[in-house]
Amino acid sequence: MKFFVCIKQVPDVYAPLQIRDGEIHQDSDRQVLNAYDASAVEEALVLTEKHGGRVDVILAGPEKAHETIRKALAMGAEEGIHLQTESTSGQDSASYAHLLATFVKEKEFDVLSFGKQAQDTDSGLTGAMVAQLLDLPYTTNAVGLAIEGDHLIVTRQGDIGQEIIALPTPCVVTCSNDMNDPRIPTLKGIMGSKRKPVEVVQASSLHGTSLASGFTGEALTHTTSFESMPARKAGEKLQGEADEIARQVAKILSEKTGVFS
Amino acid sequence: MDDRFDCIIVGGGIAGLSAALTLAKADKSFLLIERGEFAGAKNVSGGVLWGQDLAKLVPNYWEEDQAGWERFITHRRLSFMDDQSSLSIDFKSVHLANPPYTGVSVLRSKFDNWLAGKVEEAIAAGTKSMESFIATNILVEEILMEGDTAVGIRAGEEEFHANSIILAEGVNNLLTRQVGLQDKYVPADHMLTGVKEILRFDQKILEDRFQLQGMSGMSNEFVGFATHGVEGGGFLYTNRDTISIGLVLGLKDLREKKKKPYDILEHFKAHPVIADMIRGGESVEYSAHVVSSGDARVIPAKLYKDGVLVCGEAANLLLNAGKAIQGMDYAMRSGILAAETVIIASEKNDFSEQVLCGYQKALDDSYIMKDIRNFQDAVHLLHDPVMYSKVPNLLCDFGRKFFTISNEPSKKASQLMKESIREHSSLWEMAVLGFKGSRAL
Amino acid sequence: MNPFLTVIPVQNQSLKRASLEVLSRTVELANEKGTTADVLLLGAQPETFSQLVASHGADRVFLVGNSLLNQHLNTPLLKAILMAIDSIHPSLVSFASNESTKDILGALSAALGSPALPDVASFWIEGDKVCVKRPVMAAKILANVKALFPNSGQKKPVLVSVRSGSYEVVERAGRGEKNVLEFAFDEGTLRQTLREVVKATAGTVDLAEAEVIVAAGRGVKDDEGKRLISELASLFNAGIGASRALTESGAYDPSVQIGQTGKVVSPQLYFAVGISGAIQHVAGMSNSKVIVAINKDPDAPIFEVADYGLVGDLYQILPALIQEIKAIKG
Ligand SMILES: Cc1cc2nc3c(=O)[nH]c(=O)nc-3n(C[C@H](O)[C@H](O)[C@H](O)COP(=O)(O)OP(=O)(O)OC[C@H]3O[C@@H](n4cnc5c(N)ncnc54)[C@H](O)[C@@H]3O)c2cc1C
């Protein structure tokens, strides 16, 4: 099967960060492959290693995002497609979805996979948007994938349990990181990644093309500022003998919460 | 793909990256391998990179927007502390404020990552862009030997070969030992442990508090109370909107005195003089790492053999003679020198000892080995218990008397100094120390 | 201003508290703006709940009944909602954020050309804009995001989904005017097939509804640990959750994972037992009213969000705690 995996470059969420004048400042401008997308790449590689086929990755982002494409190529993807944007600012899931959909519309593939969400925006919209724009069957939050003939069998983590859903190809799926542990590229993989092709497409060339719905490539939402989370009040730390602290906390909880009745 | 590189560099710290940048500019093919998830991920350092080598490696680095460094040092202070006071030698000068600066504070995870970016740029600009790599998240487990010649590396199942190998693996130099270059047994007693905390401030508050202009910064070293009676010293450096504060402590002394580095750091931070400087800072990171002692006795006698060179702290190149810790600048210069030797070797197509010995010669002729030799007495003096107990105590005692104006007849400074010395030590002890000190520095 | 609509899918004949939270907030805003607060109930027999939503302020209750909607499947749900939006012309559509909503929100946005604001912690209206605060960067910080209201008449409502625990449930009488919407769905057009739903949580307490949750982390090492967790949970009829460390190892079912990848919960009382408090875990439980953490590492980050941090070995503390609670409960 032919997989296209959409991958996003995101700032490292573990790097210390603070907010000044409503803007995010990170100590380092280190950017990484979105963890959920790494799982999507891994799963596509595992499936094609087993059933044959190939995995290409698509990324929309600025020039610097090239290094993230290389990371996926080092893992084992065959070709990268870089939809090059001026910058990341002013974009949202809708504007990226329009770019991605416009690009893949003309291409042949069996499975178009996504991460379930981007770690920086935590939106979780793009996959289903693209599916809708291309009118493809889809499912989100996959925790397991399998191939049966020309069907993709998705185990989806739903609200009450796991749903087993069969999708005819071509289809769209968004992946949870619960489905696997993405491989760490080997030296050979890292070295090989430099020789693999990366097609660069200027995002501006895809703009304006109107797809079936009202999406035109414009962002529909606008992030105006950032602020700190209202901190939970620093609590009490109880230290000492197990019996003693258990007694203390049981007493407090029975007095302060309504859950003992 | 032919897998034979001109050089394989083990370690993406300052030494390894400096070597890589030098090789990339000379258009040599190399593979740099770092075990951390990215260059800098595993690196702890208090952080002032001294000297001007950075400007040679990355010309005009100060003009960059998103550069990896924090502040250039224009204000230096060496403080002697007792439990209540500190007496400092303080030097501030605008002559330090012109690029190329002579010291910049850095946060390693950011700096190393930035420097790695420079290496990538240099690779891309050369003709070996398809043959040179930085590989992260990979641990080199073994140096492959053919007889007594190093010929490659093994990482997991993978083996790669090169004409030369530069070991830049840092203080925990397992591979240097494996190839037999760390010939001397290094007892843990010869090592120190460095602990560091990063405290974050509002940038404006930080700049006001330390009187910083633009990107200028200050560095402060501490002797005495800082270490709570344990061999070592303290430091405080300003970054953009954080300060790095920490201690370097003797492992043996810590063990014997049954003290924990973290407790001593808390103790240090509670000192009234320090508490004033760090008030309101939010702790964002705490880390600890082993540091070489700077004792010339643990530096391997030979830093090369057929096919391999050792640089940076892997070779125990470090100096801490009281006025600063110099480990990063040594790592940078030795990395450059090692790479330059590899470049010469590849031109001669001879990677044997006969050519690689040029590295050691270059190192011997550089400020690194000259300083290490010249300041050995200072290193030993600094580890003398007198230096972190009696000396700071008597200096602070003197300071207290000298600066206290009590509407009583004042004594002359020389008289006060004598009194302080008598109280905390003896004239003889201090005379000996003074003599040793002036010779050592 | 066109009506505000709250969409409530009713699966397996249950309506979740989180939906009433969103409804309460939407009704409040509709009152503020002087527009109607509508509810769209979708399910096999949605009318069962029309009284309930009316008593939480719904002016009009639209009912779409179809047995296909009894279980979650995106295509019929999406079609039903699009059909309803087409007849109601809302300017704002709100949802409780759960896996069901996450499955369709993007598609709905693309089908309508509407802005979507997923997983918000709060939302309000300023002039011609819908404003929200939503956690981003693994829920380390909040982003202020805005979307423009459509001009009236345009079929492009702003879509908002709200994290559970963000608003209080408020009872207030609404008109509760019932409207049944015809929804015929041709199953033949369904491209995907739902083969089965594996409910590992059958018979246990639903985490989304639980007043009390006992969550286990890697510190819970063995069957004895799991037994202690179950025993503590049984005292409160609590839901049992787990960190990714334990769902990944297979010790607990993936459906009880709490956090960024798993569920967002907001109980009255949350016990984090042997959980370190990684940002991705905290992202899923920081809306809990009271958090009690048990961890032997005094520097564990979980203590930064816990109201009561018990420092010690869970194998010693849990038995003691269970005994104390039993004693209090008599
Ligand atoms: C608390 C503290 C404060 C300090 N303050 C200062 C200061 O202010 N000024 C100063 O000049 N110096 C300071 N130093 C010393 C300085 O940090 C070191 O001397 C310097 O980092 C040495 O650089 P290096 O490149 O040789 O080694 P390192 O920076 O240690 O880099 C070695 C790299 O090799 C990698 N590595 C190791 N083994 C392998 C392997 N087998 N495979 C792959 N990768 C491997 C490591 O992950 C690491 O990234 C301080 C040190 C500490 C601990």
Ligand SMILES: Cc1cc2nc3c(=O)[nH]c(=O)nc-3n(C[C@H](O)[C@H](O)[C@H](O)COP(=O)(O)OP(=O)(O)OC[C@H]3O[C@@H](n4cnc5c(N)ncnc54)[C@H](O)[C@@H]3O)c2cc1C
């Ligand atoms: C993209 C992404 C998404 C993720 N999503 C989620 C998510 O949804 N949910 C989630 O939980 N994680 C998630 N994670 C994983 C998360 O980062 C952590 O790895 C995970 O939460 C760790 O689980 P833990 O706290 O149980 O284990 P650990 O971090 O190993 O902590 C175990 C704790 O138990 C304590 N302990 C050990 N023994 C005892 C004892 N006897 N008594 C008391 N205390 C003891 C230890 O001190 C330690 O603090 C995600 C990660 C990524 C990258």
Ligand SMILES: Nc1ncnc2c1ncn2[C@@H]1O[C@H](COP(=O)(O)O)[C@@H](O)[C@H]1O
């Ligand atoms: N700029 C982008 N380039 C490629 N894929 C993207 C981009 N933005 C989002 N995606 C994909 O869409 C998923 C969900 O993103 P989001 O809707 O922003 O949370 C990600 O995990 C990626 O798979």
